[in-house]
Amino acid sequence: MNLIGYMEERFQNLELIPSIYNQWGTGIHFCLGENIYQLKANEELNLKMFRVVYEQTSILFNELFEQNDDIFLVTNMYKHKKEKCIRKLKVYQPFLKCKNHLNQILVKTYPYPFEINKAEEYEMQQFSLLCKPRDLRVTELLKAASNEDFPLKPKFGGYSTDYPDVFFVNITKDIIFFIYDDRGCEVIALDFKRIRHLYEKYHDWVEEYKCM
Template identity: 85%
Template sequence: MNLMGYMEERFPRLELIPSIYNQWSIGIHFYLGGGDIYQLKENEELNLKRFRFVYEQISTIFNQLFEQNDDIFLVTNMYKHKTNDKFIKKLKVYQPFLKCKNYLNQIQVKTYSYPFEIDEAEEYEMQQFSLLCKPRDLHVTELLKAASNEDFPLKPRFGGYSIDYPDVFFVNITKDIIFFIYDDRGCEVIALDFKRIRPLYEKYHNWVEEYKYI
């Protein structure tokens, strides 16, 4: 099974780009970090207490949604200039976070138009990488941290960006759930059936920004 075939069958017309919550009728939007814990202290130093709390939140959400033996697609969007690759770094999403490097040979890639409305958008493109694997094949904790560290000089971090930080999606094809961390401020979960994510909503209701279901 490839990513495109799965998405067309289970999540038709959904684009794997930020704001998947706004594209789908069943989902939960979580806010991260707590309402009174800010990224910076009064002296402008990073507030590591906040980031530790964020890491704990996203790990908790992930572990509620994914079991170690689930089949998942690890999907990465890299946004780049079509012709000028001077500032593109090596994509550091898969190699640092895969336990078995043999999986690197199984990564698939497809190129799309740049999905956001900006001036001169036609000069850019999106490369979407996907790998069929299981959570047990990944260094999940570090991967989740890197996804949330987008706007701050914290490690681990993803590489490969020339104009935007890569976006990473966890597509659980065993449970038909998609999980996306957009940065340290929040994350989104969508599903085919709200029953799959209801326990998460009920248990961590205090983290919920908004939710919707059919």
């Protein structure tokens, strides 16, 4: 099974780009960081806030994914068309436990998905890997997704245009998990029953939800 075939069958018309929650009828939008500001009064990074975010994303991931689930790890890379293509090695290598998986990564190029001036000069490369959570350094992946706007490590490698977006697509449970940055994350599912427990257990983190 490939990513395109799975999405066409289970999540028709959904684009794997930021704001998956707004595109789908069943999901939860979580607010991260418990309203703690990212910077201290002296403008230094508030590492306490980031530790809270890391803990929250880890809890949510472990509630949604079991080590043996089949998942697609999907990474969107945004680039100027004239910019030299990046090797998939630089996209996934730091977060894979077994480097043999690098040979299984697929990539497809799409039009740039955001509204900006001269958008036609840019494009999106979408990398996908069919694997299991046990194959990944999940903690590092979650931190890198949360560290988007700040000089913290780990970070995703990428082009100069935009920070990469990473989606965890659980094809065993038909759930998609996306951390957009340190402020929040989105979970969508085919059936709200699959994620109802998150709403009930972590209601204080919920920004909004839909259960059509």
